[in-house]
Amino acid sequence: MRLSGLEPTLDILCDGELPKILAGRYCLDRLLGAGGMGVVYRARDLLHEQFGDPDPYIALKMLGEAFDESPDASQLLYSEFALTRRLLHPNVLRPYTFEVDAVHRRTFITMELLRGSTLDKLLCERPLGLPWAELKTIAVPLLDAIAYAHERGVLHGDIKPSNVMLGEDGVRLFDFGLGLIEKGPLKSLPSLNRQRLNAWTPGYAAPELLEGGPLSAPADLYSLACLLYELACGKHPYQRLPSNQARDTGLERRLKAPRNLPRRCWVALREALAFDPARRRISATRLRDVWAGGFSWW
Incomplete structure (x- = not known):
């Protein structure tokens, strides 16, 4: 939001x-x-x-x-x-x-009342992206929040710059309005048809969501990867292409690594940016570990 x-x-x-x-x-x-x-x-x-x-x-x-x-x-x-x-x-x-x-x-x-600025405002102020040291201080806490949620069976459903605040208390993720739970006691909550709401954000929603597929952890990961790429170089990896073009795997092959990302981070991020959810084999936990510097991807 x-x-x-x-x-x-x-x-x-x-x-x-x-x-x-x-x-x-x-x-x-x-x-x-x-x-x-x-x-x-x-x-x-x-x-x-x-x-x-x-x-x-x-x-x-x-x-x-x-x-x-x-x-x-x-x-x-x-x-x-x-x-x-x-x-x-x-x-x-x-x-x-x-x-x-x-x-x-x-x-x-x-x-709680958050005080600060959302990441979409930060992106407007930094059109060329953030240097690695600054990017890491935002990316790792955000990755940790998503990893934590996924480990508890909670999916966010709408990860995008305007749903992340950078404020007095650091990074805060909010607006789980399109989220759902995959496991645990809350699994018994009445199931809501989120496809009927037609509320996915096209620029960040995974292709399978725009085509009517269900929300999943890989879909969350795709949205998060788009956000991280944008923070790294100031532009969306696929320039917010409509869903009918999103399956063009040639677009994936033409993706360029942001200059300020360590190689290990780019290799992991690129997998999370795959159009096909079956090829997004990396989890939010592993992506966090790679970006935090505690895990080698190759």
């Missing part, structure tokens, strides 16, 4: 059906961002404020108007909360609560 920096006044936020205060406790302050499925606001927790908390601000996420009318909208939002709550990792955004405002018939998630 792109954090746009838009700051409408509270009066604008309260126009239409959007209430000023949700669940009698959370006062909407300003819009932080809007993505394909949800909107995120900065809000004041009035209960914490009443007890003297000097920083009562939280992030509050609800589904956008188009998805809010869906019959399984609340279940979709709860699924995101349940998946994220399972991940206790320093580089994954922390959710606080899943809430229901019965009066206004809205569900929402409260989360």
Whole structure:
């Protein structure tokens, strides 16, 4: 979800059906961002404020108007909360609560308020990419977060620059709205048809997702590899080609290694960029180990 920096006044936020205060406790302050499925606001927790908390601000996420009318909208939002709550990792955004405002018939998630800039903004400021030393400080924590999630059976589903924050507390991955769980107790959550939502981000979604295939760990890995390549040299590996061109393996062969990447990192990254998911044999854990310098790929 792109954090746009838009700051409408509270009066604008309260126009239409959007209430000023949700669940009698959370006062909407300003819009932080809007993505394909949800909107995120900065809000004041009035209960914490009443007890003297000097920083009562939280992030509050609800589904956008188009998805809010869906019959399984609340279940979709709860699924995101349940998946994220399972991940206790320093580089994954922390959710606080899943809430229901019965009066206004809205569900929402409260989360820690991130302070910093998303990677899409960093890419705009650094069009030639990042030097290896700087890139590594972003890539390794992000790879570790994905490896951690995959080890617990959680898939993200929408890895892209605007869903990664670089802030005061380092790298944070967020927005698991398209994620799902492959194993563990949460496997019993009702299955949601994410293909029906048509919410994949074409520039980063794996080809098989755009062709109607299921989300998988290799699909997550492809999205992550596109992001890492872009951070390394400032441009997308395939220039955001539409899915009907994505199976051209000649494009893979013409990929050039970013000049600032160690050879071991490029060999591993190139495998993760394969169009065919069967050829993405490297895992997020192994890719992390290669980029961290503790594993040789050849």
